[in-house]
Every structure is written in structure tokens, then in C-alpha cells.
Amino acid sequence: MTVETPILNAPAVALNVPAAAKINLYLHITGQRPDGYHFLDSLVAFAGVHDTVTLSPAPDLTLSLELDGPYAGDLPEVGGNLALQAAERLRQAAGCDAGAAIRLEKKLPVASGIGGGSADAAAVLGGLVRLWGLDAAEINLPDIALDLGADVPVSLFGEAAFVGGIGEEIVRAPALPPAWLVLVNPGVALSTPAVFEARDGLFSKPGRFDDSPATAAVLAEFLARTGNDLTAAAIGIEPVIGDVLKALEAAEEVLLARMSGSGATCFGLFAETAAAARAAAEISRAQPGWWVRATPLLADARTPVG
Numbered sequence: 332m333t334v335e336t337p338i339l340n341a342p343a344v345a346l347n348v349p350a351a352a353k354i355n356l357y358l359h360i361t362g363q364r365p366d367g368y369h370f371l372d373s374l375v376a377f378a379g380v381h382d383t384v385t386l387s388p389a390p391d392l393t394l395s396l397e398l399d400g401p402y403a404g405d406l407p408e409v410g411g412n413l414a415l416q417a418a419e420r421l422r423q424a425a426g427c428d429a430g431a432a433i434r435l436e437k438k439l440p441v442a443s444g445i446g447g448g449s450a451d452a453a454a455v456l457g458g459l460v461r462l463w464g465l466d467a468a469e470i471n472l473p474d475i476a477l478d479l480g481a482d483v484p485v486s487l488f489g490e491a492a493f494v495g496g497i498g499e500e501i502v503r504a505p506a507l508p509p510a511w512l513v514l515v516n517p518g519v520a521l522s523t524p525a526v527f528e529a530r531d532g533l534f535s536k537p538g539r540f541d542d543s544p545a546t547a548a549v550l551a552e553f554l555a556r557t558g559n560d561l562t563a564a565a566i567g568i569e570p571v572i573g574d575v576l577k578a579l580e581a582a583e584e585v586l587l588a589r590m591s592g593s594g595a596t597c598f599g600l601f602a603e604t605a606a607a608a609r610a611a612a613e614i615s616r617a618q619p620g621w622w623v624r625a626t627p628l629l630a631d632a633r634t635p636v637g
Contacts, residue, residue, distance in 0.1 A: 344387075345385050345386060345387040346385070346386045346387075346458050346461060346462055347383060347384070347385050348383070348384045348385075348386065348454040348455075348457065348458040349381040349382075349383055349384075349454065349632075350381050350382040350383065350384055350447070350450035350451045350453065350454035350486070351377040351378060351379070351380070351381040351450055351486075351489075351629060351632035352377060352378040352380050352381060352439055352445040352446065352447065352450065352514070352626075353375055353376075353377060353378075353445055353446030353449065353450060353482055353485065353486055353591075353592070354375065354376050354377060354378055354445060354512065354514075354591050354598060354628070355373050355374070355375055355444070355559065355591045355592050356373075356374040356375070356376055356554055356557075356589070357373060357374050357538050357554055357557035357558060357559060357589070358371065358372075358373045358558075358559045358560060358561060358591075358592065359371065359372040359373065359534075359535035359536070359537060359538055359557065359558070359560055360530065360534055360535060360560040360561070361495075361534050361535060361536070361537060362534050363534075364497075368497045369497070369527060370495070370496060370497065371481075371494060371495060371496070371497065371498065372493070372494070372495055372535070372536075372537040372538060372539065373493070373494045373495075374491070374492075374493055374494075374504060374538070374539070374554075374557075375485045375491065375492055375493075375494050376491040376504075376507060376628055376629060376630060377489075377491070377628075377629040377630075377631075377632035378445070378512055378514060378598075378624075378626045378627070378628065378629060379626040379627040379629055380438070380439065380514065380624050380626045381438065381439070381450070381632075382400070382435060382436060382437055382438050382439050382447060382450060382451055382454075383400075383435075383436040383438070384414065384433065384434070384435055384436075384451060384454040384455055384458060385433070385434040385435075385436070386431050386432070386433055386455070386458045386459060386462045387431065387432040387434075387462075388430070388431065388432075388462065389429075389430030389431050389432045390430070391430060392428060392429065392430035393430045394415060394418050394419060394422070394430055394431055394433070395431075395432050395433065396409045396412055396414060396415040396418075396433045396434075396435065397432070397433070397434045397435070398412070398435050398437060399434060399435065399436050399437070400435070400436040400437035400438050401437070401438060402437040402438065402439065402440055402441050402447075403435070403436075403437045405437075405440075405441040405442075405520070406435075406437060406441060412435070412448075412451075413448045413449070413451060413452040413479060413480065413483075414433060414435050414448075414451040414452055414454075414455045415433065415455075416452070416479060417451075417452040417453075417455040417456050417459075417475070417479055417483075418431060418433060418455050418459055420475050420478065420479065421455075421456055421459055421460070421465075421470070421472075421475060422459075424470055424471070424475055425463070425465050425469075425470050427463055427465065429462075429463045431459060431462060431463075433455060435451055437451075440516045440518075440520075440596065440622050441520055442520035442521055442522065442523075443516050443520065443521070443594070443595055443596040444521065444590065444591045444592030444593050444594045444595060444596045445514070445591055445592065445596045446482040446486055446592065448480070449479075449480050449481075449482035449483045449486045450482075450486045450632075452476070452479050452480065452483050452486070453476060453483050453484075453486035453487040453489075454486075456472055456475065456476060456483075456487055457472075457487060457489075460472070472487060473487070473499070473501075477497075477498060477499045480498075481497055481498030482498060482592075483498075484498055484499060484501055485498065485501055486632070488501050489631065489632045489633045490503055490504075490630060490631050490632070490633075491503070491504040491507050491629075491630040491631075492504050493539050495537075504630075505540065505541065505542060505543035505544075506543040506630065507543070507544065507550060507628065507630045508543075508544055508545060508546050508547050508549070508550055509547065509627075509628075510547035510550060510600055510601065510602060510627070510628040511547075511600075511601040511602070511603065511604055511606070511607035511625060511626070511627055511628060512598045512599065512600060512601070512607065512625070512626050512627070512628050513579065513582070513585075513598065513599040513601065513607050513610045513611045513614070513623065513624070513625050513626075514591075514596055514597075514598050514622075514623070514624045514626060515575050515578065515579060515596065515597050515598070515599075515614060515621055515622070515623050516575075516595055516596040516597075516621065516622040517569075517571045517572065517574070517575050517595055517618070517620075517621050517622075518620055518621060518622065519569045519571060519572075519595045520595070521565060521568060521569060521593055521594045521595050523592070523593040525568060526561050526564050526565050526568065526593040526594065527561070527564075527593070529564035529565075529567055529568060530560065530561055530563075530564040531563075531564070532560070532563075535558075535560055538556065538557035538558075540553050546602065547586060547600060547601065547602035548586055548602060550586075550600070551586035551587040551600055554587055554589070554600070555587065558589070559589055559590045559591075561590070561592070561593050561594065562576075562589075562590045562594075565590060565593060565594035565595065569594065569595055571595070572590060572594050572595050572597065575595070575597045575621070576588050576589075576590065576597050578614050578617065578618065579597055579598070579599035579610070579614070580599075582599055582606075582609075582610035582613065582614070583606065583609065583610065584601060584602070584603065584606035584610070585599045585600065585601060585606075585610065586599075586600045586601060586602060587599070587600040588600075596622075600628070604625075604627075607625040607626075608625045610625070611623050611624065611625035
């Protein structure tokens, strides 16, 4: 017998939920399970650029998804979209009788190493808990999130964190200092499984630290002891990623340049807003076909800007 969860105190109006870009400040591969999944150690923070998920009540109890935005055409068809899958999994797990009209404004490049689809799914999970008036304590949201993808749990967590295991181990990171990022994507999509398959080399040790870096420069020093173990594999598949890293490394006042996730998006770390803005403008002028954004580094993604 299925007991339906009552929908209490549900908002009657639409909710707008930002889905912030996820940034792997470092990414180490520490081992591999017999089933092929890799163990990770990563410091994940967020950027002030985001997709936007709008959730509205659906009185006919259906779940629908509308896609919009500059990168909507690069997404899979609606039925295969992670945002809609998140809604279906949540409704099933909660045993609730509810519907929702979901609108996804896709502003982040697809398959780009900044967790766009994962952030969208996490925004749907968190937003529908509010829209449907569910008791989050009675639903195992982290398990639902992990079932949807390795980056969904940390996007749902929404704060800077060290991530381990296959994405399920999340530990809040020490406080991060104010800093700015320049995000650059050369317009190529990368398959995460393909990048992992192409990776070669030894496993790395965890790169975690206990102290809070006082400034962006100190954060860069901490991060310089780490790396992204997928960079060489990603460049082997899409050599233009190497060009992106060179462009960022050549920027004045850049503290660190690195690829995020499995690519192809790379980031430059800056201490000042003006320096990041200048670097973004220079790279955009030199490479008008690239996606380039200057944005703050966020330790808390629950109210991103941009």
C-alpha cells in the first residue's frame, strides 16, 4: 500500500532557482573500484554564473519541462534531461501526488566540466521540496542526487566542499577568501566517460588542506600543490583546451590557470574584480568564438549572482 505524502504549505506562485556553475579547483583520481568507477578527491566551489530553473504548480499533476536559453539546443531531448529525471525520482521517493511545470533557462555550455546538468538537477530537487511542501528530513535527497550523477550531491549541498568517493562523500571546506574567476570554454563538448577512459598514469594522493586561505593569492599557493588529473586526457581529445590554458596563463595578474572537471571549461583565478574583467575582455577579443565570463568565486551557491 502506498501512502501519499501530503502537500503542505506549498507556494502558489512560481519559484526561480539558480543553478550555479560548479568549479573543481582541483581534481585528483585516487583509485578505482572493480566496477570501473573512479575514486575522486576534489575541492569544489561555485561561480556566480548559472542556469535558472523556474518551477510552477501544475494542477493536473503532470511533470513537464520547457527548455530555453542560448544553450537549450545543445541539450538532450526533454525525456532524457536530468532536470526532469530529478523531478520524477523525487516524486517517486516522496510518494507524493503532485505535478510541476519546469522551465530551464540554459545559459551554461553543455558537457563543459562545470556541472551544468548536475546543477540543474540539484536545483529541481531543492526547489520541488519547497514547491511541494515536502519534509526534506523524511526524504534521502543525497541518495537521489547520487543516483542522478556524481556531481549532483555537491551541487545540492551548495557550499564549497571537499568531495570524495564517487561523489557521495562531502565535507565542508575551510572558508575560502574573496576571489574572482575567468571561465573560458572553447565551444567543444567533452564526454566525461571518454575523458576518464583516455586517462593514463598513476593515482594521486588527496590534496586537502585544513587551514582557511586568507587571500586569493594564498588560495592559489594551496592549489598549486594540486592539479587536475584529467587535463592531459582532455587535451588529447580536444587540443584546443591547451590553447585555453595558455590564454589564461598569459593574462596579467592571473594567480592560477586550470581545467575544471573533465573539461573543456578552464578557469583563471584572480584576486581583483578589475583584473578578471580585463583578462576576460582580452581573451574575448582574441577569441570571439569562445564562451568567456568573469565571475566571482562563490563558497555558497544558494544565492549566486550574474
